[in-house]
Amino acid sequence: MSVTFELKAEPRGDLGKGASRRLRRAGKVPAIVYGGGQDPQPLVLNHLDVLNQLKNEAVYSHVLTLKFGERSESVVLRDMQRHPFKPTILHIDFLRVSADRKLRVHVPLHFLNEETARGVKQQGGIVSRALIDVEITCLPKDLPEFIEVDILELGIGDALHLSQISLPAGVALATQIEAGSEQDIVVVGIHHAKGGEEEPGADTAAATPEA
DSSP states (O other), X not given: OOOOOEEEEEEOOOOSHHHHHHHHHTTEEEEEEEETTEEEEEEEEEHHHHHHHHTSGGGGGSOEEEEETTEEXXXXXXXXXXXXXXXXXXXXXXXXXXXXXXXXXXXXXXXXOTTTOIIIIITOOEEEESOSEEEEEEOGGGOOSOEEEEOTTOOTTOEEEGGGOOOOTTOEESSOOOTTSTTOOEEXXXXXXXXXXXXXXXXXXXXXXXX
């Protein structure tokens, strides 16, 4: 992982909903870091700094360095609450990382060859993404920035399921998936463009004389 992320925070002593509202009005983000066999630590971060970091998609699937006071901890972004319609972060949960303990995180999917896939370039179809990320488990050293899904050979009517995704070494799906099971959902497929297929029975209707 070539990209590194560092977030500065301060220990937070004033808790409760009222205190959180005051922090947000002051341009701060309430947060908490937990896990690793230690007590949870409430924190507060600068809202503008957080927004700038979130511009890079990789922040969601990287081990981050969280600095507060004289301490520095390795964490991952576990959960984040956003305002329903304002560009505002309401709260962030961080999970402490241990080198010998597996993570369970969501990693974005990057789809390859969407424009040159057989079902698109040769058959005029449209790519339909059913998932944009997938939950995985791995050690921190094996955490991928993203997972590539190559759809070059997909034709119209074809689809890739979770069990067919190629994962990097040391990485597994967070939930074990058996091919063909209900949990083996579609990740991406190619279907006809709207209006690309004749309506069922169109020819019959045209050939039937009016009464």
